[in-house]
Amino acid sequence: AQKVTQAQTEISVVEKEDVTLDCVYETRDTTYYLFWYKQPPSGELVFLIRRNSFDEQNEISGRYSWNFQKSTSSFNFTITASQVVDSAVYFCALSEARTGANNLFFGTGTRLTVIP
Amino acid sequence: GAVVSQHPSRVICKSGTSVKIECRSLDFQATTMFWYRQFPKQSLMLMATSNEGSKATYEQGVEKDKFLINHASLTLSTLTVTSAHPEDSSFYICSPYRGRNTEAFFGQGTRLTVV
Numbered sequence: 474a475q476k477v478t479q480a481q482t483e484i485s486v487v488e489k490e491d492v493t494l495d496c497v498y499e500t501r502d503t504t505y506y507l508f509w510y511k512q513p514p515s516g517e518l519v520f521l522i523r524r525n526s527f528d529e530q531n532e533i534s535g536r537y538s539w540n541f542q543k544s545t546s547s548f549n550f551t552i553t554a555s556q557v558v559d560s561a562v563y564f565c566a567l568s569e570a571r572t573g574a575n576n577l578f579f580g581t582g583t584r585l586t587v588i589p
Numbered sequence: 590g591a592v593v594s595q596h597p598s599r600v601i602c603k604s605g606t607s608v609k610i611e612c613r614s615l616d617f618q619a620t621t622m623f624w625y626r627q628f629p630k631q632s633l634m635l636m637a638t639s640n641e642g643s644k645a646t647y648e649q650g651v652e653k654d655k656f657l658i659n660h661a662s663l664t665l666s667t668l669t670v671t672s673a674h675p676e677d678s679s680f681y682i683c684s685p686y687r688g689r690n691t692e693a694f695f696g697q698g699t700r701l702t703v704v
Contacts, residue, residue, distance in 0.1 A: 509694065515678055518633075518695040558590055564632065568693070577684070577693055581632045 475500045477567050477580035485586045486555050493551045494583045496565030504570035507541065508577065512562045521563075524548065532575075555587045579580045592616045595683050595696025602673055602703055610668045610699045612683030619685030620664035624656075627680040627698075636681075639666055673703040 476499040486492045490543040498507065522532065524541055532539045536556075540549045552559055562584045568578040592615040594636035602608050614620060620641050637653075639645040645694040647653045655677075657669040666685070670677055682698040 478633045516682075516698045516700060517680065518698075520694075522690045523637045566693075576635060576638065577625075578635070579634075 475502075475505075475569060477565055477578055477579045479563075479565055479580035479583050481583045482581070483574065483584045483586070485588060488508050488557060488586050489554050491538065491551060491553045492585065493549055493557055494563050494565075496548045496580060498546050498565070500567060500568050500569055502569040502571050506568045506570075508566040508568070509539065509548075509550050509565075510564045510566065512564060512582070514561070518564070519561075521550070552585075555585075557587050557589050560585055560587045581586065593683065593685055593694050593696045595699060597699055598697055599700045600702070602701070604674055604703055605672055606670045607669055607702060608673055610670075610681055610683075610701075612666050612668070612685065612696050614664050614685040614687075614694075617685070617687055618685065619666070620663060621686035622658075622660055622666035623684040623686065623693075624658065624666075624668050625682045625684065627682065629679075632680065670701065673701070675703045677701065678703045 478497045484495040484572050505526045507524045511519040536553045538551045562582045564582045568577050594613045594615055600608055612640055612648040622639045624636045626636050627633045633649050636651045637645045637647045639658045641660045641663050655671055662667040680698050680700050683696040684693050
């Protein structure tokens, strides 16, 4: 069965600090997809990244970067030079090819608060 | 990204009444729709999967007679919470399936409060 663990329930940082959100996953499937979503107070889910299991390259997008390591089943997300607008709940999610690839299993989320 | 329209965004209803939530995929046809539920300060959990023209598949612990799903067309799926109770108060969000090699798209969500 699949499982996504976000051990950090809440994190607070001061603006301009870097912060890393951890995500550890479990799956028996060899083909799977990992996602990160941002959920601001309004509730909508903002897509950040999708990575398939065969692509272990790290990715950087502006102040965001992701470190995918299959050896440790982790897909960590780092925000550099954090800003107040980054305050939100961040979800890591997993989907497995055998279940259709877009049925997502979410972690419990990490609430990030950036203090001005 | 795909355009998904979900409404209402917020609804308050009395206990015992029914509430219908609509989810439309505006720029693509969705043969499959996922419905998720998120209780306050919790994660999103898949409730059910609907396929156009057939019965929905419900996850364990989700009452199919309480959460009626209709996926009558490729662009519209509805979730009706019947005989709502305060414990049904939650954030409901839809996700139409666009294809294996795409991100998952979500509606804006519906915050239901049953009083």
